[in-house]
Amino acid sequence: MGLETALSARLLNDAAYKAAMSGRIDWMRRPGRTLPATTLQIISDPRPQHMKGFQTRQTRVQIDIWAASPKQAAELREMAIVILVPAAQIEGVRFQRAAIANIRPGMEQEGATEGQPQGELYRESIDFIFTHNA
Numbered sequence: 001m002g003l004e005t006a007l008s009a010r011l012l013n014d015a016a017y018k019a020a021m022s023g024r025i026d027w028m029r030r031p032g033r034t035l036p037a038t039t040l041q042i043i044s045d046p047r048p049q050h051m052k053g054f055q056t057r058q059t060r061v062q063i064d065i066w067a068a069s070p071k072q073a074a075e076l077r078e079m080a081i082v083i084l085v086p087a088a089q090i091e092g093v094r095f096q097r098a099a100i101a102n103i104r105p106g107m108e109q110e111g112a113t114e115g116q117p118q119g120e121l122y123r124e125s126i127d128f129i130f131t132h133n134a
Contacts, residue, residue: 003059003134006093007040013090014083020076035121036067036076043127058131060101065124070105077103077124084128096131103127 004027011025012018024037031037044060063080067073085098104125 003042003045003061003093003130003132004040006091006095006132006134007061007084007130009091010083010088010095011038011080014079017076017079017083020079031066031121036065036072038076038080039064039066056096056131056133058129061128061130063126063128065126067122067124068120070107070122073105073122073124077126080126084130093132093134098131099129101127101129 008025008027011021012023021036021038022034024031024034026037026039028041029039031039041062041064042059043062045057047057049055063084065073065076065080067076081100085100087097088095102125106123106125108121108123
């Protein structure tokens with residue numbers, strides 16, 4: 001299987017994280033108004049190889065945790081880190097222990113509509129570096 005399938009499965013296989021997200025874990029799609037949610041996006045995916053084929057490689061993946069409050073976003077960020085950092089094998093993909101290159105908290109304003117106040121989305125962005133064989 002591919003990296004995307006394996007990373008999604010790692011998050012969804014954790015019962016507490018899956019319950020907190022209600023299954024809202026997706027690649028590159030910004031969440032709607034139903035929060036919390038997780039989005040993943042590959043930032044960098046070099047494919048080093050030698051005469052026998054591709055080598056184990058490092059892929060940088062940005063994971064965004066979207067929530068209605070900064071506290072909830074931070075709690076879910078820590079859950080995601082605990083799930084994704086350890087070495088693991090899932091869906092045929094072997095992961096070495098992941099590194100975290102950066103963590104960025106933030107907030108985005110949702111556009112107001114007539115008669116509705118402007119909303120806020122809180123986001124925790126984590127840049128993981130995964131060394132894997134996918």
